[in-house]
Amino acid sequence: MLLLIASNEHPMHSHDLTPRLIKRALVVTTGLMVIEFLGGWFSGSLALMSDASHLLTDTAALLLSLCAFWIARKPMNPQMSFGYYRAEILGALLNGILIWMVVGVLIVQALFRIESAPEVHAPLTIATACLGLLANGYNGYHLHQAQHHNINLRAAYIHVIADSIGSLGAMISGTVVWFTKWNLIDPFITLFFAGLMLLSSWSLLKESVAILMESTPKQINPQEVTSDLQSLAQVQEIHDLHIWSLSLGRFALSVHIVTESSPQETLSRATELLRTKYQINHTTIQIEKTATSVWNCTKS
Numbered sequence: 001m002l003l004l005i006a007s008n009e010h011p012m013h014s015h016d017l018t019p020r021l022i023k024r025a026l027v028v029t030t031g032l033m034v035i036e037f038l039g040g041w042f043s044g045s046l047a048l049m050s051d052a053s054h055l056l057t058d059t060a061a062l063l064l065s066l067c068a069f070w071i072a073r074k075p076m077n078p079q080m081s082f083g084y085y086r087a088e089i090l091g092a093l094l095n096g097i098l099i100w101m102v103v104g105v106l107i108v109q110a111l112f113r114i115e116s117a118p119e120v121h122a123p124l125t126i127a128t129a130c131l132g133l134l135a136n137g138y139n140g141y142h143l144h145q146a147q148h149h150n151i152n153l154r155a156a157y158i159h160v161i162a163d164s165i166g167s168l169g170a171m172i173s174g175t176v177v178w179f180t181k182w183n184l185i186d187p188f189i190t191l192f193f194a195g196l197m198l199l200s201s202w203s204l205l206k207e208s209v210a211i212l213m214e215s216t217p218k219q220i221n222p223q224e225v226t227s228d229l230q231s232l233a234q235v236q237e238i239h240d241l242h243i244w245s246l247s248l249g250r251f252a253l254s255v256h257i258v259t260e261s262s263p264q265e266t267l268s269r270a271t272e273l274l275r276t277k278y279q280i281n282h283t284t285i286q287i288e289k290t291a292t293s294v295w296n297c298t299k300s
Contacts, residue, residue: 019069022156025139026062029055029163032135039128043121045170045186057102058159061095065156068092072247085247086212088151093208095155099162099201103194110187110194120183125174132167136160151208151248158204162197169193207248214244217251220278225253228277232269234261243280252282263287 033055040049068091076083143157173189176182216222226238237258244252253274259266267285274280 019066021142021153022062022065022069024142025156025160026059026066028135028139029058029062032132032163033059036128036132039124043124043128043174045120045125045173053102053105055163057098058163061098061159062156064091064094065153082246082252085250088247089208089211092151092155092204093212095159096201096205096208099159099197100205103197106190106194110190113187113190114184120174120177120186122174122178126171126178129167129170129174133164133171136164136167140164151204151211154248155204158201161200165193165196165200211245211247216243217245220251220280225274225278228273229255229257229270232259232266232273235259235266240286246282249279250282251278251280252284253280254284254286256286256288258288260289263289 033052036052036055037049039045040052068087071087072084074080074084139160140157143153143160169189169192173186176185176189210218220243222241222243225243226241229235229238235257238255239258240254240256242254246252255270257266257270266287270285271283274283
């Protein structure tokens with residue numbers, strides 16, 4: 001005998017993405033982009049121009065994050081039974097790809113400049129880069145805590161970190177040129193910090209792909225979940241366990257539980273365990289009664 005009982009509790013939006021944070025970062029980033037572009041143009045610094053180019057993609061990335069936020073807030077419907085949470089993941093994935101595209105352009109430009117490095121106006125480069133570092137520090141301060149709760153805010157935060165790396169690189173480049181007149185430092189610094197940008201965005205791309213592939217969240221050990229469910233009273237067997245993420249921090253689970261106990265009691269205990277210990281609020285649990293239990297129930 002097979003008894004199917006499902007629990008479909010959807011998570012509350014306890015960590016909603018705050019568009020106000022992204023709008024604030026968007027205003028600061030756009031203004032900084034214009035300043036750095038002009039500073040790089042007049043100073044002749046590739047490091048500064050490359051940072052301005054990255055800021056241009058940041059502007060697009062922040063707009064993309066806002067769009068993803070609005071789409072993710074749409075209510076579920078029969079065609080989208082899990083809702084639109086994955087829009088956040090798609091937005092974060094595209095943001096990560098944007099960073100890698102920019103890095104590719106910067107590497108090509110730096111390699112060309114190694115052959116013939118133009119003169120760099122060091123004081124203007126340093127002053128503009130310092131301004132960029134301050135602006136990125138402001139954005140990073142406001143995004144740091146929120147980025148742990150939403151993958152799109154994390155994407156915006158990683159862009160800010162990459163911007164800070166670029167500004168720091170431009171400062172170092174300008175300082176070296178000022179004291180040594182060695183203009184080749186500019187493309188070399190660009191190549192070095194381009195590599196750091198790739199590293200900073202790798203985790204974002206990896207996590208986005210993992211969620212889209214419906215892999216088990218790294219915070220949850222499936223063996224431990226199985227062990228905890230088996231420890232419930234009169235549970236005989238656990239099988240067909242699947243755990244995945246709807247979006248960052250929103251987990252879902254489906255499982256078959258073989259039990260001798262009351263199906264409703266087992267369901268209630270399992271649901272409470274998953275909700276309180278693992279923060280899994282969307283669960284589909286199929287309860288299977290053992291043949292012995294069914295016979296005894298029928299007999300009594």
